[in-house]
Amino acid sequence: MEKSELYGRLVAGPLPAGLRNSPQIQQVPVIHRWGPVVWCLRCGQVTWRQGRLPHHHAYCPQCLQLGRVSTLTSLYTIPEPNDFHFDGSRCVWRGKLSPAQARIAEKIKRAVQQRRRFLVWAVTGAGKTEMLFPGLEAGLAAGWRVGVVTPRIDVCRELFPRLRTAFPAVTAILLTGDESTPYRYTQLVVATTHQLLRFYRAFDLLVVDEVDAFPFITDKRLHYAAARAIKEDAAVLLLTATPSSQLLKVIRRHRFQIGMLPARYHGYPLPEPVFVRIGHWERLIHRQMFPTKIQAALAGWQERCLPVLIFVSRIKWLKPVLRALQRQLPTWRGTSVYAADPRRQEKVAAMRKHRVQYLVTTTILERxxxxxxxxxxxLGADDPVFTVAALVQIAGRVGRSPTAPTGTVLFGCTRITPVVRAAYRQIRALNRAARRMG
Ligand SMILES: [Zn+2]
Incomplete structure (x- = not known):
């Protein structure tokens, strides 16, 4: 183990002999116990009458997946020294920001330089990553350690190569919990939010992308981890396309400033969803058929060789829908994908390379x-699985590229519920705001 692997990290002991005597090492007590109450410093959670071990020892049952910590364990850290060679931190991205993007990018950069907290509310397809570049460059050039985290693994995997390309000389690592390369000390860390549980006052700048996405908003441990992973005076940027009212409340309480970008970077409006009444579609699917209007849309898209995403509420619908597609449009090639699908990455890549023309998917591909x-x-947009944020994100998959800025989003519903209607209204409101702001 290298000494640098402890910089701004929490590492469970025992440490190798060579490291144990290093003067910079700090021991962090991890479990505090008062009678039946166990408080864990790593995940910040309190448990009651759980995690008991013999001889009055106790462990934390809440963060077991990171390896068990108990009153017998110590965590070690070395205070983040910002030990980087940062003469090559220039951004080499040579694309151009739209005037609206440039305005937000400038605000982000200023927030970073002044170590402030800032929320960027930019619609799906607004080009959020590129707007970050000037701010990231300012932080990296100052020799800061920078974390870019998101709750979704797919988003991490898409972000990492783009950041690598933009900042080729900066040391960087991708941490998603399933990587084969071991951890090493880098200036830029791209990670899933769960990985923050392993950091300790490490980051001078933390960017949380898709902050509204499950499980970040519902998981108290992750809030705690984010607060502890940053230095006390760190700059924090939160990015979202679909802030919930709950998130906006938290933002106001913590006095975040807000920058809003309602327009996509190519200037076209967000595609507005079209409602299609599909009655008892489940029965039809079991007979390997589709509601008439859906069938017509699918056939039209097949003819025009357009790629299609078909969202369903639950895994149990993947197979029946796939079978119906194969029956109705036998010359069309496609497959299905879900969160725990071992071939998920491969299938998404096949869709990108046009080897398959459609994917039947759960909400895992919503963003x-x-x-x-x-x-x-x-199919079944009125199912409670689809929240307002999920529906807006799914609609936002369409028309993202400047060469194809429009497209169709069909919300197939049995009933038009308040949630479905709220999603539709939010998209319309953003388009109106975009027109107003030019
Ligand atoms: Zn814990």
Missing amino acids: GVTFPDVQVII
Whole structure:
């Protein structure tokens, strides 16, 4: 183990002998116990009458997946020294920001330089990553350690190569919990939010992308981890396309400033969803058929060779829908994908390379993925699985590329519920705001 692997990290002991005597090492007590109450410093959670071990020892049952910590364990850290060679931190991205993007990018950069907290509310397809570059460059050039985290693995995997290309001379690592390369000390860390549990006052700048996405908003441990992973005076940027009212409340309480970008970078409006009444579609699917209007849309897209995403509410619908597609449009090639699918990455890549023309998917592909010219159907958009944020994100898959800025989003519903209607209204409101702001 290298000494640098402890910089701004929490590492469970025992440490190798060579490291144990290093003067910079700090021991962090991890479990505090008062009678039946166990408080864990790593994940910040309190448990009651759980995690008991013999001889009055106790462990934390809440963060077991990172390896068990108990009153017998110590965590070690070395205070973040910002030990980087940062003469090559220039951004080499040579694309051009739209005037609206440039305005937000400038605000982000200023917030970073002044170590402030800032929320960027930019619609799906607004080009959020590129707007970050000037701010990231300012932080990296100052020799800061920078974390870019998101709750979704797919979003991490898409972000990492783009950041690598933009900042080729900066040391960087991708941490998603399933990587084969071991951890090493780098200036830029791209990670899933869960990985923050392993950091300790490390980051001078933390960017949380897709901050509204499950599980970040519901998981108290992750809030705690984010607060502890940053230095006390760190700059924090939160990015979202679909802030919930709950998130906006938190933002106001913590006095974040807000920058809003309602327009996509190519200037076209967000595609507005079209409602299609599909009655008892489940029965039809079991007979390997589709509601008439859905069938017509699918056949039209097949003819025009357009890629299609078909969203369903639950895994149990993947197979029946796939079978119906194969029956109705036998010359069309496609497959299905879900969160725990071991071939998920491979299938998404096949769609990108046009080896398959459609994917039947759960909400796992609601964000983070971009397929040029894609068309979208939701079968059962009125299912409670689809929240307002999910529906807006799914609709946002369409028309992202400047060469194909429009497209169709069909919300197939049995009933038009308040949630479905709210999603539709939010998209319309953003388009109106975009027109107003030019
Ligand atoms: Zn814990």
